Amino acid sequence: MTIKAVVFDFGGVLIDWNRDYLYRQLIPDETERRWFLDNVCKMEWVVQQDGGQSIEEGTAELIALYPAHEALIRAFYARWPEMVQGVLDEGVALVDQLDAAGVPLFGLTNWSAETFPYAWERFDVLRKFREIVVSGRVGLIKPDPQIFALMHAEIDKQLPGIRPNELVFIDDNLKNAQAATALGWHGVHYTSATEAESQLRALNLPI
Incomplete structure (x- = not known):
């Protein structure tokens, strides 16, 4: 062979690449941060964009589900380089x-x-x-x-x-x-x- x-x-x-590199700055509390990344900007959502959905569409969909977290959701791709x-x-x-x-x-x-x-x-x-x-x-x-x-x-x-x-x-x-x-x-x-x-x-x- x-x-x-x-x-x-x-x-x-x-x-x-790691989401925590950015979100440690945005959500200092470990428990709150883990909840947000496990339930809102979770990897299943990231995979949608990795699979071809536009960032604009993916962001809008998530904000519609979690409007109280709009600023944190928008930060994901707006500040994406900070995760690298x-x-x-x-x-x-x-x-x-x-x-x-x-x-x-x-x-x-x-x-x-x-x-x-x-x-x-x-x-x-x-x-x-x-x-x-x-x-x-x-x-x-x-x-x-x-x-x-x-x-x-x-x-x-x-x-x-x-x-x-x-x-x-x-x-x-x-x-x-x-x-x-x-x-x-x-x-x-x-x-x-x-x-x-x-x-x-x-x-x-x-x-």
């Missing part, structure tokens, strides 16, 4: 090692089409990837098998005939890694760079 390409998720692997602390150095080092060894790299990320340009403009590591599938641009979201099929098709354009078992997918979300594995890819649940390196070496990747 030969691995011919590695596909990376971004948030939590290469990019340090920068790159995760260990993950970036992993990309650099694979790139230096000549391993073809691709990106598959759940990310709003409207906020992704912010990351693209600021983080050079993203230019290491031959192709990036952004969920908000294609209207599909991990772990939907269709977005993996789309990623596979994009890779196949550059590496014709590549099979699922020749692909590795690295994601900090266990469900996404499992979805890749279910499709015949080698799903790696990213918990640390050290653990990921160990799994990549076991697949005979030059790292």
